[in-house]
Amino acid sequence: xxxxxxxxxxxxxxxxxxxxxxxxxxxxxxxxxxxxxxxxxxxxxxxxxxxxxxxxxxxxxxxxxxxxxxxxxxxxxxxxxxxxxxxxxxxxxxxxxxxxxxxxxxxxxxxxxxxxxxxxxxxxxxxxxxxxxxxxxxxxxxxxxxxxxxxxxxxxxxxxxxxxxxxxxxxxxxxxxxxxxxxxxxxxxxxxxxxxxxxxxxxxxxxxxxxxxxxxxxxxxxxxxxxxxxxxxxxxxxxxxxxxxxxxxxxxxxxxxxxxxxxxxxxxxxxxxxxxxxxxxxxxxxxxxxxxx
Ligand SMILES: [Zn+2]
Ligand SMILES: [Zn+2]
Numbered sequence: 001x002x003x004x005x006x007x008x009x010x011x012x013x014x015x016x017x018x019x020x021x022x023x024x025x026x027x028x029x030x031x032x033x034x035x036x037x038x039x040x041x042x043x044x045x046x047x048x049x050x051x052x053x054x055x056x057x058x059x060x061x062x063x064x065x066x067x068x069x070x071x072x073x074x075x076x077x078x079x080x081x082x083x084x085x086x087x088x089x090x091x092x093x094x095x096x097x098x099x100x101x102x103x104x105x106x107x108x109x110x111x112x113x114x115x116x117x118x119x120x121x122x123x124x125x126x127x128x129x130x131x132x133x134x135x136x137x138x139x140x141x142x143x144x145x146x147x148x149x150x151x152x153x154x155x156x157x158x159x160x161x162x163x164x165x166x167x168x169x170x171x172x173x174x175x176x177x178x179x180x181x182x183x184x185x186x187x188x189x190x191x192x193x194x195x196x197x198x199x200x201x202x203x204x205x206x207x208x209x210x211x212x213x214x215x216x217x218x219x220x221x222x223x224x225x226x227x228x229x230x231x232x233x234x235x236x237x238x239x240x241x242x243x244x245x246x247x248x249x250x251x252x253x254x255x256x257x258x259x260x261x262x263x264x265x266x267x268x269x270x271x272x273x274x275x276x277x278x279x280x281x282x283x284x285x286x287x288x289x290x291x292x293x
Contacts, residue, residue, distance in 0.1 A: 023103055024091055037106045047083040048113070048136045049292060057262055058114075059292050065262060074269040075285045078259050079114040079121075080292035088291050092257060096176045104176075107290055108183020111255070114288050115156075115184050118253075122154035155251075156286065158236075159185050159192040162256040162268055163221070165200070180290060181255035193232060195252075195275060196268055197224045210261045217263040223275030237281055249284040250276065259289040 022029055022039035029039030054063035058079040066073065082088050095103040116135050161177040169175060178192070185192040199222045224230070240246045254268050269285045276283040 023100075023106060024087075035106055035109065037102070045087065046110070046136075047085050047088065049080055049083055050117075050136060052079065052117075057259060057292070058289075073262060073266055074273055075254070075265060075287055077118075078262070078265060078287040078289060078292075079118045080259055080289045081110045081114040082291050084258065084291040084293040092291060096172070096257060099172060099174075101174055101179070104174075104179035105183060107257075108180045109187070111180050111288055111290050112184045112187045114290075115188060115253075118286065118288065119153050119155070123152070155188070156190050156253045157240075157245075157251045158195070159190050159253050159255050160195045160268070160272065161192065162254060162264055163194065163196050163198045165198045177256045180257065184255065184288070190253075191236075192255075193236075194226075194229060195224050195233065196221050196254075196271055197226075210263075213261050213263045214266075217267040219267075220264075221267050221271040223271050223278070234279065237279060246281075249282040252276075252283050252285050254285065254287040256287065256289045258291045258293065259287065260293045265289075 020028065020031065020037075022031075022042055023037040024042040025039065027039065027041075029041050032038050032040050032043040035043050049058065049060045051060075052058040053060055054066055056066040056073060056077055057063060058077060059065075060083050084092075091103065091107075094100045095107060113136055120135070159181045161175060161181040164172070164175045164177070178194075181192045184190070199220060237246070237250070240250070252272055254265055254272070256264060256268075259265060265287045269287070272285055273283060
C-alpha cells in the first residue's frame with residue numbers, strides 16, 4: 001500500500017510538476033515548460049530583442065552610439081537577447097552582484113537565442129513571423145549533434161568570454177560571462193577558449209560616464225599569453241588548414257552579460273585582433289550579450 005501511495009505521488013508530480021520558486025520573481029507560479037526555472041508569468045514578460053533596430057550593436061531602439069566619431073567598432077556586429085529594462089536589471093543584479101549562480105543555465109539558454117538570431121542573419125535567412133516566434137519560444141532546438149552537423153547554417157568557430165579581474169573573481173566566485181558562454185558552447189558545439197586576460201582592475205563601470213568608460217577600457221584587456229591556451233589555439237588553427245577552412249576568417253564571438261556603451265567589447269575585439277594578427281590569422285569578430293541597455 002505504501003508503495004502504491006508513493007507511486008501515485010510520483011505519477012502526480014509528473015503530470016503536474018511541483019511549483020518551485022521561480023528564479024526570476026521568487027514566487028511559486030506555474031513553471032514554464034520552455035525556460036527551466038522560471039514561471040510562465042516571467043516568461044511572458046521577457047523583453048526579447050526580436051528585431052534589432054541598429055544592425056551594428058543590436059540595439060532595439062534608435063542608436064546614436066554607432067554613428068559617433070569613435071572610429072569604426074572593430075566587430076562585425078553585436079546581438080543581445082533582451083532589452084535592459086528594470087526587471088532585467090534586477091535579474092542581472094541577482095546573478096552578477098548577489099551571486100545567484102543558479103540563474104546561469106536559464107540566462108545562458110536565453111543568450112543562445114541571440115546566437116540563433118545571429119546565425120540566421122549571417123546565413124542570409126529571412127525569418128518570417130512564425131519562425132521568429134519559434135526562435136524565442138523553443139530553447140532546445142539543436143542539442144542533437146546530428147542535426148547540428150547537418151545544418152548548413154552559419155556557425156562561429158570560437159567563443160571568448162570577457163574576463164573579469166582577479167579582484168572581481170574572488171569577490172564573485174565566478175565569471176558571469178564564462179558561465180553564459182558555457183551554455184551556448186554546449187548547445188552549439190562551438191568551443192570556448194579564454195583568449196583574453198584583464199590587464200588591470202577597472203572600478204565599477206556602472207557609475208561612469210560614457211567618455212570615462214571608453215578611456216578606462218582602452219587598455220584593460222590583452223591577448224592571453226598562457227602557453228597552454230596559445231598551444232590549443234595554434235593547434236586549432238592548424239586543424240582548420242587540414243579542413244580547408246583557413247580561406248575564410250576565423251569567426252570569434254565575444255560573450256558578455258551586458259552591452260552598454262560597447263567600450264568593453266571594443267577593447268576586447270582590439271586585443272583579439274592583435275592576438276590573431278600575431279598568429280597570422282585573419283579574424284571576424286562578433287559579440288553576444290545577454291542584455292542591451
Ligand atoms: Zn516568475
Ligand atoms: Zn548601434
